[in-house]
Amino acid sequence: xxxxxxxxxxxxxxxxxxxxxxxxxxxxxxxxxxxxxxxxxxxxxxxxxxxxxxxxxxxxxxxxxxxxxxxxxxxxxxxxxxxxxxxxxxxxxxxxxxxxxxxxxxxxxxxxxxxxxxxxxxxxxxxxxxxxx
Amino acid sequence: xxxxxxxxxxxxxxxxxxxxxxxxxxxxxxxxxxxxxxxxxxxxxxxxxxxxxxxxxxxxxxxxxxxxxxxxxxxxxxxxxxxxxxxxxxxxxxxxxxxxxxxxxxxxxxxxxxxxxxxxxxxxxxxxxxxxxxxxxxxxxxxxxxxxxxxxxxxxxxxxxxxxxxxxxxxxxxxxx
Numbered sequence: 154x155x156x157x158x159x160x161x162x163x164x165x166x167x168x169x170x171x172x173x174x175x176x177x178x179x180x181x182x183x184x185x186x187x188x189x190x191x192x193x194x195x196x197x198x199x200x201x202x203x204x205x206x207x208x209x210x211x212x213x214x215x216x217x218x219x220x221x222x223x224x225x226x227x228x229x230x231x232x233x234x235x236x237x238x239x240x241x242x243x244x245x246x247x248x249x250x251x252x253x254x255x256x257x258x259x260x261x262x263x264x265x266x267x268x269x270x271x272x273x274x275x276x277x278x279x280x281x282x283x284x285x286x
Numbered sequence: 287x288x289x290x291x292x293x294x295x296x297x298x299x300x301x302x303x304x305x306x307x308x309x310x311x312x313x314x315x316x317x318x319x320x321x322x323x324x325x326x327x328x329x330x331x332x333x334x335x336x337x338x339x340x341x342x343x344x345x346x347x348x349x350x351x352x353x354x355x356x357x358x359x360x361x362x363x364x365x366x367x368x369x370x371x372x373x374x375x376x377x378x379x380x381x382x383x384x385x386x387x388x389x390x391x392x393x394x395x396x397x398x399x400x401x402x403x404x405x406x407x408x409x410x411x412x413x414x415x416x417x418x419x420x421x422x423x424x425x426x427x428x429x430x431x432x433x434x435x436x437x438x439x440x441x442x443x444x445x446x447x448x449x450x451x452x453x454x455x456x457x458x459x460x461x462x463x
Contacts, residue, residue, distance in 0.1 A: 162456070164456060166421060241294065241456075242294075243294030244295075245422025246424070246430060247295065247375075247419075257294075258295050260296065261294060261295050261296020261298075261456075264297075264457075274456060274458060276455055285455055285456075285458045
């Protein structure tokens with residue numbers, strides 16, 4: 154089935170005002186913000202959903218032995234109408250800890266995949282959005 | 287033409303740099319990939335394999351050159367060439383920490399920039415991949431701090447040499463110059 158592109162991706166460094174930016178720009182109910190978790194299908198009732206702190210979900214998913222790459226794409230197959238907010242965590246010194254290294258690398262690659270799928274990608278710096286797709 | 291490609295871990299900078307090199311190299315032009323990573327373990331081997339697979343079928347000739355990057359010129363055939371150098375973060379670490387005594391950040395900066403100027407002068411197109419290692423907000427030990435300082439200086443000097451600077455963000459090229 155060909156998916157309708159509706160997902161929006163919002164990325165940027167930590168504490169850049171990404172969630173505030175999204176809430177100001179889009180008419181989304183506050184109770185539709187999911188923090189570091191993906192909602193179950195039945196909880197949505199057709200509302201636009203915001204997934205905040207996707208990187209934390211990725212990390213938790215890895216820790217519990219899941220496959221974040223597959224799980225996020227399966228989620229989007231059912232819930233394309235969403236806004237995903239994720240920290241950019243790859244812009245630093247490569248960590249010594251192997252898990253931290255893998256987490257950064259996989260988060261980066263998941264963002265590449267999500268950006269390809271998104272209808273819009275914005276990068277937030279100092280609360281200001283830069284549309285890069 | 288010289289292009290500087292920067293990005294973080296998993297940003298898609300390598301993939302973008304390869305595509306750029308392929309599109310710049312006219313037919314008949316030799317394409318060289320200068321690999322700087324020293325492999326010490328399984329993880330390193332996997333990384334190299336992954337990059338090899340990415341390049342597979344694109345016609346790159348690989349030269350392993352972990353230090354003194356201009357030495358790669360001696361291993362190239364005469365004639366027109368497009369060169370992809372990946373990456374400055376490994377090269378800088380190798381130049382800085384291979385000897386028993388760590389080389390100072392000034393010396394490393396001078397060595398790397400001198401070498402890259404030589405490469406630039408003797409290639410039709412040079413694509414240089416570098417990393418954004420600057421934004422994790424962590425205070426590191428002395429050696430790592432000096433490494434970050436050297437990377438910062440090198441990136442600035444590369445930016446001055448480059449005709450085009452591209453930051454790759456989530457696989458999307460953002461043009462700076």
